[in-house]
Amino acid sequence: MQIQKPKGTYDLTPKEAFQRTYLENFIRKVFDNYNYREIRTPTFENTKLFKRSIGEETDIVSKEMYTFNEDEFTLKPEMTAPVIRAYVENRMFNDAPLQKLYYISNMYRRERPQAGRYREFSQFGAESIGSADVTSDAEMIFLADAILKGLGLVNYKIRLNTIGTLAERGIFISALKEYLTDFTEELSNDSKRRLEKNPLRILDSKDAADLRILENAPVLTHYLNDSTKMHFEKLLSILKELSNKIQVDPRLVRGFDYYTSTTFEFVTDTIGAQNALLGGGRYDMLAEQLGAKQTPAIGFAAGIERLEMALKAESVDIPKEKEIMLYICSAGESPREKVLGIINKLRAEGIKCDTDFLGRSVKSQMKEADRMKAKYVIVLGDEEINNDTAELKKMSDGSTLKIEGLEKIINYLNNEN
RNA sequence: GCGGGUAUAGCUCAGUAGGCAGAGCGUCAGAUUGUGGCUCUGAAUGUCACGGGUUCGAGCCCCGUUACUCGCCCCA
Numbered sequence: 001m002q003i004q005k006p007k008g009t010y011d012l013t014p015k016e017a018f019q020r021t022y023l024e025n026f027i028r029k030v031f032d033n034y035n036y037r038e039i040r041t042p043t044f045e046n047t048k049l050f051k052r053s054i055g056e057e058t059d060i061v062s063k064e065m066y067t068f069n070e071d072e073f074t075l076k077p078e079m080t081a082p083v084i085r086a087y088v089e090n091r092m093f094n095d096a097p098l099q100k101l102y103y104i105s106n107m108y109r110r111e112r113p114q115a116g117r118y119r120e121f122s123q124f125g126a127e128s129i130g131s132a133d134v135t136s137d138a139e140m141i142f143l144a145d146a147i148l149k150g151l152g153l154v155n156y157k158i159r160l161n162t163i164g165t166l167a168e169r170g171i172f173i174s175a176l177k178e179y180l181t182d183f184t185e186e187l188s189n190d191s192k193r194r195l196e197k198n199p200l201r202i203l204d205s206k207d208a209a210d211l212r213i214l215e216n217a218p219v220l221t222h223y224l225n226d227s228t229k230m231h232f233e234k235l236l237s238i239l240k241e242l243s244n245k246i247q248v249d250p251r252l253v254r255g256f257d258y259y260t261s262t263t264f265e266f267v268t269d270t271i272g273a274q275n276a277l278l279g280g281g282r283y284d285m286l287a288e289q290l291g292a293k294q295t296p297a298i299g300f301a302a303g304i305e306r307l308e309m310a311l312k313a314e315s316v317d318i319p320k321e322k323e324i325m326l327y328i329c330s331a332g333e334s335p336r337e338k339v340l341g342i343i344n345k346l347r348a349e350g351i352k353c354d355t356d357f358l359g360r361s362v363k364s365q366m367k368e369a370d371r372m373k374a375k376y377v378i379v380l381g382d383e384e385i386n387n388d389t390a391e392l393k394k395m396s397d398g399s400t401l402k403i404e405g406l407e408k409i410i411n412y413l414n415n416e417n
Numbered sequence: 418g419c420g421g422g423u424a425u426a427g428c429u430c431a432g433u434a435g436g437c438a439g440a441g442c443g444u445c446a447g448a449u450u451g452u453g454g455c456u457c458u459g460a461a462u463g464u465c466a467c468g469g470g471u472u473c474g475a476g477c478c479c480c481g482u483u484a485c486u487c488g489c490c491c492c493a
Binding site: 004007058059060063064078107109111112113114115116117121122123124125190193201206254255256265272273274276277278279300301302303304305306307329331332361362363364365366367368369370371374377379381391393395398400 | 418419445446447451452453454484485486487488489490491492493
């Protein structure tokens, strides 16, 4: 009986895994360059952590969590809450007033899979904890842009907005609700539901009728006080070199409850309906909610699968697996048994090499060497073994070179590295 | 949770009117003793997703199920 992978999961076969690792390494390098340090947290957390931070009413918490042990634990659906939990639990605020952290990790959400959406998926992200200053907002967006741009992506936009403090947003939400209530009958079914649960989400609606109603709806910007507006203006001015990519969008809202002030989203039109490559914003109230003193913070998270889709859509080259330096063919049973000892010595010298394990013909072994893109091949038979010599064949042009002694082969190949 | 599409070899896919299960790629082997790529020859791999029904006969028609996929919702 054949068993299939769970819905919404995927395997990365060696070629794909190699590219994933390349991406991760690239991303780590950029984080490191910005002086962000890696943090790792458990795969599962106490369920309460997500209920408190993301919000009980959100879809993620109310119906998409992988919860077990009678609701005690949950596979993490996102990383901001775990990072802040770890920050508080490890008293990291005592190490330094500003902590700049990053992660690359798998997340779990029980959603219906579709293009760019998986039940187990991989995110990378950063959290800058401790500063309310606008320069932190700017660094976060520069950082996110540096990663996408550095990988070679061109076709994306940065949607940017401020959703104000909790107080400002509260007043706005009441006004919005009041306005929309007059149109309750004309709203889409989804928006009728959102009107009760999360009115801000209506701003994100794609429904044509909703959009028409929204044309005359209250605008969040008008409900923000001067300091919030000033913060946003300063941010735009620091980010002016990105201005060709930035689209200020007063209707950009985020799904999680903990966001305040600056929010942003990097979107592309090349990967289907799930077009957000990266999303983030400020969450100045979260650390306090999770037991620290009031601590401002900002962060983002990006989906690696979506990034891979975008790279593919834009035909960005990703390096291929490294070829092997040497393939040793053995001619006959007795040489074959000696070869393993030989390649073991070569490998100890850092030479990437391989040989045949199936007892195939020399011709087949040559084909194998070709498939592995070996730079050099040696065929060892009784004669070569007895005389400790080898004919080193360069696969690119077929030329051969007679070498005496294993030591000389090692020297020769090490010079090639 | 709701809606659309699809399901045939490892991969990409054909399969005519309901009448023998196919191609390309890949894999394996051979083409003068122990040398790759190009070419040629040959071979292996199938529960035609699964379960029912109609029929002399079903990959094809009908019903159901499952999986995958795309969209809504939600979000990275």
